[in-house]
Amino acid sequence: MARINLEHIRHAYGARPKSESDYALREVHHEWNDGGAYALLGPSGCGKTTLLNIISGLINPSEGRILFDGTDVTHLTTQQRNIAQVFQFPVIYDTMTVYDNLAFPLRNRHVPETEVDRRVKEILEMTGLGSWAKKTARGLTADQKQKISLGRGLVRSDVSAILFDEPLTVIDPEMKWVLRSQIKRLHKQFGFTMVYVTHDQTEALTFADKVVVMYDGQIVQIGTPAELFERPRHTFVGYFIGSPGMNVLPAEIAGNTAAVGDQRIALNFQPQIKPGARTELGIRPEFISLGREGMPVAVTKVEDIGRHKVVRARFADRPISIIVDEDGEIPAEPHVTFDPKAINIYADSWRVGGEA
Amino acid sequence: MEKTWNNKAWFMVLPVLVLVAFSAVIPLMTVVNYSVQDTFGNNEFFWAGTDWFLDVLESDRFWDALTRNLIFSAIILAIEIPLGIVIALNMPKRGIGVPICLVLMALPLLIPWNVVGTIWQVFGRVDIGLLGRTLASLGINYNYVQNPLDAWVTLIVMDVWHWTSLVVLLCYAGLVSIPDAYYQAAKIDGASRWSVFRYIQLPKMKRVLLIAFLLRFMDSFMIYTEPFVVTGGGPGNSTTFLSIDLVKTAIGQFDLGPAAALSIIYFLIILLLSWIFYTVMTTSDAQG
Numbered sequence: 001m002a003r004i005n006l007e008h009i010r011h012a013y014g015a016r017p018k019s020e021s022d023y024a025l026r027e028v029h030h031e032w033n034d035g036g037a038y039a040l041l042g043p044s045g046c047g048k049t050t051l052l053n054i055i056s057g058l059i060n061p062s063e064g065r066i067l068f069d070g071t072d073v074t075h076l077t078t079q080q081r082n083i084a085q086v087f088q089f090p091v092i093y094d095t096m097t098v099y100d101n102l103a104f105p106l107r108n109r110h111v112p113e114t115e116v117d118r119r120v121k122e123i124l125e126m127t128g129l130g131s132w133a134k135k136t137a138r139g140l141t142a143d144q145k146q147k148i149s150l151g152r153g154l155v156r157s158d159v160s161a162i163l164f165d166e167p168l169t170v171i172d173p174e175m176k177w178v179l180r181s182q183i184k185r186l187h188k189q190f191g192f193t194m195v196y197v198t199h200d201q202t203e204a205l206t207f208a209d210k211v212v213v214m215y216d217g218q219i220v221q222i223g224t225p226a227e228l229f230e231r232p233r234h235t236f237v238g239y240f241i242g243s244p245g246m247n248v249l250p251a252e253i254a255g256n257t258a259a260v261g262d263q264r265i266a267l268n269f270q271p272q273i274k275p276g277a278r279t280e281l282g283i284r285p286e287f288i289s290l291g292r293e294g295m296p297v298a299v300t301k302v303e304d305i306g307r308h309k310v311v312r313a314r315f316a317d318r319p320i321s322i323i324v325d326e327d328g329e330i331p332a333e334p335h336v337t338f339d340p341k342a343i344n345i346y347a348d349s350w351r352v353g354g355e356a
Numbered sequence: 357m358e359k360t361w362n363n364k365a366w367f368m369v370l371p372v373l374v375l376v377a378f379s380a381v382i383p384l385m386t387v388v389n390y391s392v393q394d395t396f397g398n399n400e401f402f403w404a405g406t407d408w409f410l411d412v413l414e415s416d417r418f419w420d421a422l423t424r425n426l427i428f429s430a431i432i433l434a435i436e437i438p439l440g441i442v443i444a445l446n447m448p449k450r451g452i453g454v455p456i457c458l459v460l461m462a463l464p465l466l467i468p469w470n471v472v473g474t475i476w477q478v479f480g481r482v483d484i485g486l487l488g489r490t491l492a493s494l495g496i497n498y499n500y501v502q503n504p505l506d507a508w509v510t511l512i513v514m515d516v517w518h519w520t521s522l523v524v525l526l527c528y529a530g531l532v533s534i535p536d537a538y539y540q541a542a543k544i545d546g547a548s549r550w551s552v553f554r555y556i557q558l559p560k561m562k563r564v565l566l567i568a569f570l571l572r573f574m575d576s577f578m579i580y581t582e583p584f585v586v587t588g589g590g591p592g593n594s595t596t597f598l599s600i601d602l603v604k605t606a607i608g609q610f611d612l613g614p615a616a617a618l619s620i621i622y623f624l625i626i627l628l629l630s631w632i633f634y635t636v637m638t639t640s641d642a643q644g
Contacts, residue, residue, distance in 0.1 A: 053540075056544065057543075058543065058544075077543070079543065079546050083541070083544065084544060085541075085544045086539060087537045087540065088537075089535075089537060091537050091540075091541035093555040093559075094559055095555060095559045096555065103546070104545050104551075104555075105544075105545040105546055107548055108545060108546035108548065108551065109546050126380055144585050149541070152541075152545060153544075158397065180480040233443050
């Protein structure tokens with residue numbers, strides 16, 4: 001278990017990066033607390049896996065340093081760093097039995113056989129693979145194989161950190177919940193530092209204390225699920241977290257009013273904006289109320305998704321989404337009001353502080 | 357759903373069947389025909405039964421040649437398979453080195469057998485050959501024309517030079533099909549270089565190794581052209597393999613009956629040994 005510091009990490013896969021766009025990882029400077037459970041969330045190709053592989057030592061970063069508990073490990077091998085990592089697709093040793101597969105990481109480290117047996121039995125029970133222990137791993141289904149991969153990651157008790165690279169992609173939905181809660185339980189029990197890469201926001205929000213959102217090779221926001229929801233630092237976080245994502249509307253800012261098309265919206269703070277910046281107003285569908293008063297909208301579509309309805313509408317000639325209660329009615333001449341507390345203003349995609 | 361049988365398909369394969377009949381079945385039947393009869397020319401044949409087979413099986417000449425064949429194949433397999441694996445493991449996985457290595461590896465395979473034989477025949481000569489002269493000038497008494505051991509060494513080195521590439525290429529094909537994630541996982545699991553080989557690379561190469569093993573066994577057991585060109589079966593009979601013995605019997609002495617019987621025995625031995633190897637290797641595969 002360890003505190004992990006990433007100091008100005010940059011990484012390019014090509015030999016001589018010329019421009020900023022050659023970097024898969026543009027600049028990451030961040031501390032992962034000892035015993036924290038982090039989710040690394042972002043779209044495919046944003047650099048999540050690269051960052052994970054840099055932490056585990058499978059990739060050496062082009063620039064920057066990595067510290068475990070204050071010691072520089074940038075040039076240490078994966079083995080020396082003592083990291084466990086679970087990959088997206090199952091990796092099993094198919095000539096070995098399920099038991100031997102799970103024992104492999106321990107035996108390689110010369111753990112006494114009685115301890116190996118105890119740990120392996122524990123993992124077999126956790127993953128429900130007990131009855132398969134003596135069989136070769138070859139004949140298993142994809143999700144059983146992935147459970148073995150996961151088990152090999154969890155079997156060591158002395159690791160600095162456990163990294164998960166979208167480990168549940170190939171597992172069926174029901175089992176996903178079970179395994180995720182077991183990982184969470186292990187985290188509580190042993191206090192491993194865990195980093196969990198995913199592109200599934202539900203998975204990220206349920207797993208982690210802190211969610212790290214990555215976009216285009218950099219970390220755009222680190223926060224609790226509530227912070228990400230209420231105060232997205234970047235319009236990408238707004239889009240990506242929440243379903244449907246945040247409405248982002250181009251807006252002219254003058255003092256403490258924002259103008260979206262012909263509509264003027266009063267703000268409860270005065271954003272400080274550099275001249276020439278592209279300004280936008282962000283509001284989540286949950287904080288727009290639909291009624292007979294306020295600004296006019298044209299409803300285009302209503303999607304009933306169970307507990308609430310998603311209303312797709314056009315506001316000042318821009319598409320917006322509004323969340324309405326299941327039994328909420330949609331008036332004939334619909335109008336909307338925005339909750340002033342929930343309005344965020346963005347300049348060049350980054351949030352501009354006011355009161356927050 | 358009921359399967360539709362379309363007998364017209366047989367017409368499609370008919371040309372191939374006819375070709376195979378002419379190229380394989382008919383010659384084979386001719387050999388069978390010769391092996392059970394005696395002839396003095398003039399197209400007169402006399403029934404000989406199993407006499408020729410017994411003759412062959414009772415002759416020292418046959419057993420000596422068979423022993424030479426078995427030893428030769430054993431040495432070839434013992435060298436080429438491990439060497440091929442080692443080279444394949446050390447070949448580059450990406451970059452400009454890959455095509456260069458592949459072309460270099462494929463070169464010996466493209467050279468016709470008799471040319472390979474000629475190359476080595478000249479290469480090893482003590483009077484004009486580069487290898488022979490060099491060894492002689494180093495004070496090593498090497499002469500494949502007079503010394504049976506030197507003849508064997510020459511043939512083995514030649515075969516290793518000619519055919520190890522095949523094993524390398526097959527193994528390499530097996531190795532490049534292993535996803536990077538396996539190597540990464542092995543690093544995470546703290547696996548040693550040997551464990552990576554034993555538990556990741558070897559299992560993935562198993563199928564191609566089986567093919568390589570069978571091909572190299574059959575080819576080395578049937579070797580003819582190269583020793584014929586290099587040593588002509590000598591010195592003495594020291595490099596007279598079954599194939600060379602067969603040709604000597606059939607064409608040199610014109611003993612068609614014994615030669616035909618020997619051909620069939622030879623064919624059955626290869627078939628039997630290949631079947632045994634295949635069965636043993638695939639059974640161990642199934643048990644994991």
